[in-house]
Amino acid sequence: MCTVLVTGGAGFIGSAVVDLLLSNGHKVVVVDNLSNGNMDNVNKASTYYNMDITDLKLSKIFEIERPQYVIHAAAQINVEKSIQDPISDANINIMGSINILECCRRSGVQKIIYSSTAAVYGNPLYLGIDEMHELNPISFYGISKYITERYIKLFNALYGLKYTILRYSNVYGIRQGISGEGGVIPCFIMHMLKGEEPTIYGNGDQTRDFIYVDDVARANILALEKGDNEIFNIGTGIEVSINDLLKSLSSIIGDCIPLYKKEKKGDIRYCYFDIRKSSGILGWEPEYMLKEGLENTIQWYSKLLA
Numbered sequence: 001m002c003t004v005l006v007t008g009g010a011g012f013i014g015s016a017v018v019d020l021l022l023s024n025g026h027k028v029v030v031v032d033n034l035s036n037g038n039m040d041n042v043n044k045a046s047t048y049y050n051m052d053i054t055d056l057k058l059s060k061i062f063e064i065e066r067p068q069y070v071i072h073a074a075a076q077i078n079v080e081k082s083i084q085d086p087i088s089d090a091n092i093n094i095m096g097s098i099n100i101l102e103c104c105r106r107s108g109v110q111k112i113i114y115s116s117t118a119a120v121y122g123n124p125l126y127l128g129i130d131e132m133h134e135l136n137p138i139s140f141y142g143i144s145k146y147i148t149e150r151y152i153k154l155f156n157a158l159y160g161l162k163y164t165i166l167r168y169s170n171v172y173g174i175r176q177g178i179s180g181e182g183g184v185i186p187c188f189i190m191h192m193l194k195g196e197e198p199t200i201y202g203n204g205d206q207t208r209d210f211i212y213v214d215d216v217a218r219a220n221i222l223a224l225e226k227g228d229n230e231i232f233n234i235g236t237g238i239e240v241s242i243n244d245l246l247k248s249l250s251s252i253i254g255d256c257i258p259l260y261k262k263e264k265k266g267d268i269r270y271c272y273f274d275i276r277k278s279s280g281i282l283g284w285e286p287e288y289m290l291k292e293g294l295e296n297t298i299q300w301y302s303k304l305l306a
């Protein structure tokens, strides 16, 4: 058993990671300021601190709790918001991450596992995107996540702090808000459950790689022991168009007619990952097929609406 500090543990992905860590017998400390998270998501068996990751008092928590591992999932996750307010995005995602890295260094944390994103790649030059793909983010969010990767690598080179960087594709599942990168799924589900028409921007043939949140949580747990100082893509390797996603949802919820609107500026057209490195080194493979993941998610949102 070890002590793992999870930032963003009241959020969508962080809370799934916390649940899995606890069920594997670890002691878990959660740091989250609830700016986008929710106390209902925080597992009662964890020790919770309401604190901003940019707060210099964070070092006190590290002194008290002495975590061996840090899973850093807290972030400003909204791409559009990052474009409207790049200062706030950089403050949370870059300065907040440096604060965490400094706490790790001072308190002798062994390893940090960082939630990064497909947004660091920008417009794909080829598909499936592998970890060697050029990094050319097209949003400030993508830049702030990329810069943090660079800080993590330099903390490793200068101070020996081990790391694993996990770049997620579009994550979906229970407890997801609608503002993040995988936000299209909760958005469609909410509309369809309420009998409203979902909106598709563009003609719907744009593709994404949708990965279920429990698979992402499992990748984080594997990274505690494997994949030191490596970067991994965490996705399914399967390309799903928005039209096909809607068909899958309709087959569970019932038919609906979508509203088509003009394509959003800056939207990437086609995207899916090459996940051979994660499978080879981490020994990680996605376990959830889209249909099963969607069924779980729909069930959860149905209860929420009821």
Ligand SMILES: NC(=O)c1ccc[n+]([C@@H]2O[C@H](COP(=O)([O-])OP(=O)(O)OC[C@H]3O[C@@H](n4cnc5c(N)ncnc54)[C@H](O)[C@@H]3O)[C@@H](O)[C@H]2O)c1
Binding pocket: 007, 008, 009, 010, 011, 012, 013, 014, 031, 032, 033, 034, 035, 036, 037, 038, 051, 052, 053, 054, 072, 073, 074, 075, 076, 077, 092, 096, 115, 116, 117, 118, 145, 167, 168, 169, 170, 171, 172, 177, 180, 181, 182, 183
């Ligand atoms: N959801 C996706 O599809 C996706 C894809 C790629 C990468 N990611 C990354 O995964 C991580 C988790 O994302 P998520 O979708 O669970 O988002 P989320 O918003 O549900 O979770 C983030 C959590 O961080 C907390 N937080 C935000 N700013 C904070 C601050 N300044 N101090 C303390 N806590 C703060 C929020 O309250 C929230 O609980 C993020 O780092 C995100 O960049 C998510």
